[in-house]
Amino acid sequence: xxxxVFNPRIDxxxxxxxxxxxxxxxxxxxxxxxxAPVEKAATKKVFITTQGCQMNVYDSDKMLDVLGDSxxxxxxxxxxxxxxxxxxxxxxxxxxxxxxxSELGRWRKLKEKRPxxxxxxxxxxxxxxxxxxxxxxxxxxxxFGPQTLHRLPELYDQSHEQRDIAPKNRIGTIDVSFxxxxxxxxxxxxxxxxxxxxxxIMEGCSKYCSFCVVPYTxxxxxxxxxxxxxxxxxxxxxxGVREINLxxxxxxxxxxxxxxxSICRFAELLHYVSHVDGVERIRYTTSxxxxxxxxxxxxxAQLPELVSHxxxxxxxxxxxxxxxxxxxxxxxxYINQINKLKxxxxxxxxxxxFIIGFPGETEQDFQxxxxxxxxxxxxxxxxxxxxxxxxxxxxxxxxxxxxxxxxARLAEFQKVIIDSTLAKTHEMVGTTTRVLVEQVANRHPDxxxxxxxxxxTVMFPYDEDKMDELLGKLVSVxxxxxxxxxxxKGELIxxxx
Ligand code: SAH
Ligand code: F3S
Numbered sequence: 001x002x003x004x005v006f007n008p009r010i011d012x013x014x015x016x017x018x019x020x021x022x023x024x025x026x027x028x029x030x031x032x033x034x035x036a037p038v039e040k041a042a043t044k045k046v047f048i049t050t051q052g053c054q055m056n057v058y059d060s061d062k063m064l065d066v067l068g069d070s071x072x073x074x075x076x077x078x079x080x081x082x083x084x085x086x087x088x089x090x091x092x093x094x095x096x097x098x099x100x101x102s103e104l105g106r107w108r109k110l111k112e113k114r115p116x117x118x119x120x121x122x123x124x125x126x127x128x129x130x131x132x133x134x135x136x137x138x139x140x141x142x143x144f145g146p147q148t149l150h151r152l153p154e155l156y157d158q159s160h161e162q163r164d165i166a167p168k169n170r171i172g173t174i175d176v177s178f179x180x181x182x183x184x185x186x187x188x189x190x191x192x193x194x195x196x197x198x199x200x201i202m203e204g205c206s207k208y209c210s211f212c213v214v215p216y217t218x219x220x221x222x223x224x225x226x227x228x229x230x231x232x233x234x235x236x237x238x239x240g241v242r243e244i245n246l247x248x249x250x251x252x253x254x255x256x257x258x259x260x261x262s263i264c265r266f267a268e269l270l271h272y273v274s275h276v277d278g279v280e281r282i283r284y285t286t287s288x289x290x291x292x293x294x295x296x297x298x299x300x301a302q303l304p305e306l307v308s309h310x311x312x313x314x315x316x317x318x319x320x321x322x323x324x325x326x327x328x329x330x331x332x333x334y335i336n337q338i339n340k341l342k343x344x345x346x347x348x349x350x351x352x353x354f355i356i357g358f359p360g361e362t363e364q365d366f367q368x369x370x371x372x373x374x375x376x377x378x379x380x381x382x383x384x385x386x387x388x389x390x391x392x393x394x395x396x397x398x399x400x401x402x403x404x405x406x407x408a409r410l411a412e413f414q415k416v417i418i419d420s421t422l423a424k425t426h427e428m429v430g431t432t433t434r435v436l437v438e439q440v441a442n443r444h445p446d447x448x449x450x451x452x453x454x455x456x457t458v459m460f461p462y463d464e465d466k467m468d469e470l471l472g473k474l475v476s477v478x479x480x481x482x483x484x485x486x487x488x489k490g491e492l493i494x495x496x497x
Contacts, residue, residue, distance in 0.1 A: 043072055043073070043074055044071065044072075044073045044074075044083040044084060045073065045074050045075070045076040045081055045082045045083050045084070046063075046064060046067055046073050046074070046075055046076065046082060046083070046084045046085075046086060047075075047076050047077070047078070047079045047082035047084070047085050047086070048060050048063065048064060048075070048085075048086040048087075048088065049086070049087050049088065049103065050088045051087075051088065051089055051090035051096050051099065051100075051123070052088075052089070052090025052092060052096060052123065052124070053090065053092070054198065054245075054247060054285055055146070055200070055218075055247060055248075055249070056088050056089075056090060056123055056124075056146075057198075058198045058200055058247055059088060059122070059123070059146055059149055060086075060088045062149055062150070062187055063086060063088065063122065063149050063152055065187060065188050066149070066150055066152050066153055066186070066187065066188065067084070067152060067153060067156070068188075069188040070153035071153060071156065079110070080110075082117070083116070083117065083118065084117075084118045084119075084120065084156070085107055085110070085117060085118070085119045085120070086120045086121075086122060087100065087103060087104070087107075087119075087120070087121050087122070087123070088122050088123040089121060089122065089123035089124060089125035089126055090123060090124055090125065091123075091124040091125045091127075091128050091213050091217055091389070092124070092212070092213060092214070092387075092389075093384060093387035093389075094387045094388070094389070095387065096125075097125050100121070100125045101136060101137065104119075104121070104136075104137045104140065105137075107119055107139075108137065108139050111139050116163075118141045118142070118156065118159055118160070119139060119140050119141050119142070120140070120141060120142035120143070120144065120152070120155070120156075121133050121137075121140050121142070121143050121144075122143075122144045122145065122146070122149055122152075123145070123146060124145075124146065124213065124214070124217035124218065125217075126143050126144060126145055126176055127145035127146060127147075127176045127216075127217040127218070128213065128216065128217050128391075129143075130143065130174065130176050131143070131168075131174055134167055134168045134174075135168075138166065138167060138168055139167065140167060141159040141167050141170075141173060142155040142156065142158075142159055142173050142174070143173070143174040143175075143176060144174070144175050144176060145175070145176035145177070145178070145217070145218075146203070146217070146218050147177065147178045147179060147183055147203060147204075147218070147219060148175040148176065148177060148179065148183070149183065150183045150186035150187055151175050151186075154172070155172070155173050155174075155175060158170065158171070158172040158173045159173050178204075178219035178220075183203070184200070184224055184228060189235060190232055190235055190236055190239075192236060192239055192240075192241055194240075194241075194438065194439075195240060195241055195242045195243060195436060195437075195438055195471075195472045196241065196242070196243040196244075196245065196436070196438070196451075197236045197241045197243070197244060197245070198244075198245045198247045199229060199232050199233055199236070199244055199245070199246055199247060200224070200247045200248060201223065201224055201229050201246050201247065201248050201251055201254055201256065201269065202221055202222060202223040202224060202248035202249070202250070202251065202253070202254055202256075203218060203219065203221070203222045203248070204218040204219040204220050204221050204222055204249065205218065205220070205221055205249035205250055206220045206221040206253070207250060207253075207288060207290070207326075207328075208326060208393075209315075209325050209326050209327060210324065210325050210326040210392060210393040210394040210397075211325060211355065211358065211386060211389065211392055211394040212389070212392060213389045213391070213392060214249055216391060216392075218249065221248075221249070221250065221253050221255075223253075223254050223255045223256040223257075224256055225256050225257045225258075226256040226257065226258050226259075226264045226269065226272065227258075227259060229256060229269070229273075230272055230273070230276065233273055233276050233279065234276055234277075237276050237277060237278035237279050238278070240278075240472060241278070241279075242278065242279065242280045242281060242436060242472055242473075242474070243279075243280065243281040243282075243283065243436050243451075244273060244276075244279055244281070244282055244283070245282075245283040245284065245285060246269070246273070246282070246283070246284040246285070247284075247285055248285075248286075249286060250286065250287060250288045250291065251266060251284045251285070251286065251287055252266045252284075252287040252288060252291045252292055252293070252296055253266070253288065253291050254266040254269055256269065265293075265295070266291075266296060267293065267295035267296045267298070267299050268295075270282060270284075270296070270299045270303060270306065271299065271302070271303065273305075274303045274305040274306075279305060280305060280436070280474050280497045281305055281307055281436055281474065282303070282305045282306050282307065283307050283309070285311060286311055286313060286353075287310075287311070287312055287313075288312075288313070289312060289313075289314065289327070289329045289333060289334050289337060290327070290328050290329050292312060292337050294340070297337065297340050297341050297344060298344075300341060300344045300345045300348070301344045301345075307453040308345050308347045308348050308349055308453040308454070309348070309349040309350075309351070309379070309453050309454050309455060310341065310348060310349070310350055310351070311350075311351045311352065311353075312334075312337070312338075312350070312351075312352060313352055313353035313354075314331075314334050314352045314353070314354070314372070315327060315353060315354055315355050316354065316355065316358065316361075316365065316368075316369050317331060317365075317368040317369035317370070317371060317372030317373070318331075318361070318364070318365035318366075318368040318369060319331055320360075320365060321358050321360070321361055321365050321369075324358065324359070324360060324394070324397065325355070325358060325394070326393070331368075331372065335375075335376075338350065338376060347453075349379040349424070349453060349454035349455075350376060350377075350378050350379055351378055351379050351380045351381055351382075351455075352376075352378055352381045352382075353381065353382045353383070353384075354369060354373070354381060354382070354383040354384070354413065355383075355384055355385075355386050356369070356383055356384070356385055356386065356406060356409050356410045356413055357385050357386045357401050357403075357405070357406030357409060357410070358386045358394070359386070359394060359397035359398060359399035359400075359401070360397060360398070360399070360400070360401070361386075361401055361409075366409050366413075369413065370412065370413060370416060373413065373416050373417060373420070374416060374420075377420050377423075377424075378417065378420055378421075379420070379421065379424045379454050379455075380417065380421045380424075380455070380486075381417045383410060383413055383414055383417060384410075385403075385406045385407065385410050386406070418485070421485050421486075422485050424454070425456060425482055425484075425485055425486065425487075425488060426482050428452075428454075428456065428479045428482075428488050429479050429480065429481065429482055429488065430478075430479065431478075431479055432476050432477065432478045432479070432493060433452045433453065433454075433456075433458065433476070433477055433479060433490075434452065434453055434474055434475075434476060434477075434496065435450040435451065435452050435458045435460075435474070435475050435476070435477045436450050436451055436472075436473075436474055437449075437450040437470045437471055437472065437473050437474075437475055438450045438451065438471070438472075439471070440467075441459050444459060446461055446462075447459045447460060447461050447462065447489075448460060448462045448467070448470060448471070450475070452477075452488075455486070456486055456487060456488055457486060457487040457488075458477055458479070458487075458488055458489070458490055459483065459487065459488070459489045459490075460477050460489065460490045460491055460492050461491070461492075462492065469495070470492075470495065473495050473496070473497065474495075474496045474497045475492055475493070475494065475495050475496060476492075476493040476494050476496055477490040477491065477492055477493060478490050478491050478493050
């Protein structure tokens with residue numbers, strides 16, 4: 001893994017192991033042709049920490065790519081040998097934001113010992129705080145947002161040239177603007193190891209849910225042109241990638257421009273991606289019920305490449321709370337969408353996000369949420385206590401629910417979710433499932449390991465002579481044993497693709 005990940009969306013260690021698979025940064029080892037010659041002795045090392053969502057994991061990889069491509073920098077996992085320290089931050093909840101400054105405090109001590117150390121803060125906290133970061137942490141050299149990470153080489157050069165000036169007095173070392181979608185035009189060719197890759201199809205969010213900072217930190221929804229997305233996927237597939245995960249805050253709001261100036265919507269994009277040679281499996285993260293339209297549901301009938309798993313955040317089971325959250329749909333709409341999908345794909349696995357303790361949440365609202373989770377029997381879900389975010393409309397709402405009540409509700413809710421995760425994994429025993437084979441299992445070298453449609457890790461014994469025929473293939477595995485809530489064991493039936 002190329003980045004250190006703190007992921008508040010993942011609620012247990014096993015899930016973190018299976019879900020966060022940041023790719024190895026081969027671009028750093030093989031700088032592209034545009035790169036200026038770099039003397040071996042001058043090779044600088046970058047240490048990076050990543051908080052937050054999959055978008056941030058993706059962005060961290062890109063930060064390493066641009067610095068590798070422009071300056072021949074290499075990634076290091078040892079902070080003591082790093083020349084550049086980067087922190088990719090998350091502000092979705094207060095706790096994540098506070099971690100930024102406590103971690104920066106530790107980095108300050110390192111910089112006192114090694115004044116040449118260059119410290120950069122990127123991501124959503126940087127976007128939100130801008131030059132305030134340096135007011136609280138004057139030793140920070142560079143501040144950049146999710147949309148300006150491609151300018152990191154320039155920010156680094158500016159910091160280096162002005163290294164004798166105090167960081168706060170330097171010019172050109174802070175950039176948290178939203179320069180349309182130019183970021184993608186400046187990123188080096190994607191290079192990967194492994195069979196799975198994320199492809200960002202859009203930036204930002206225009207839904208403005210009343211509790212959420214994303215529209216303010218990442219800007220409004222902007223889609224990448226269709227041809228750009230497909231060219232990236234082509235290139236990944238040529239390098240052996242078999243599973244594409246389309247990434248964005250609300251991928252189903254995708255409106256990518258086509259060559260002829262017309263607009264490609266998400267369902268159509270799914271069709272295009274399924275036609276790319278080599279792509280065997282398609283996932284997407286995340287979508288919003290508001291634009292989960294019938295053409296997307298129909299795609300599940302037409303495209304076997306679409307996994308039988310849908311992550312569709314609902315946030316609450318109460319219509320009153322959904323209205324206060326400005327989600328702009330009702331529970332009936334959500335249940336209807338799920339039922340339509342189940343009619344097409346009876347084996348669909350579901351997951352969701354929930355916020356517990358939103359301002360004004362009554363005991364009845366909470367019970368409605370609990371009942372929805374029981375009724376829909378999710379494969380897994382992420383749930384969080386509401387966190388008040390400055391500048392969002394919900395921050396102005398009167399909040400009469402005590403923190404003790406919120407904590408008790410969260411514990412009760414998570415028990416339901418954990419029970420259904422466990423039950424779903426146990427139910428896999430005796431069934432046959434589709435698995436993308438990824439590697440030899442670290443702790444069980446007699447087994448290969450891969451991921452099922454429902455994100456469970458699947459392990460199965462293999463014949464060593466057949467290893468090359470199996471790696472990177474979609475296979476069918478009969479599940480024989482439960483190993484842990486997110487992991488099962490089985491036996492190979494056949495190679496599918
Ligand atoms: N695009 C997604 C969500 C992106 S943010 C959607 O359609 O909902 C990821 C998750 O963080 C959200 O689904 C929500 O559950 C959680 N979240 C966002 N803001 C929050 C806040 N202020 N307090 C607690 N959880 C929050
Ligand atoms: Fe946030 Fe709502 Fe968008 S949760 S990311 S504003 S869909």
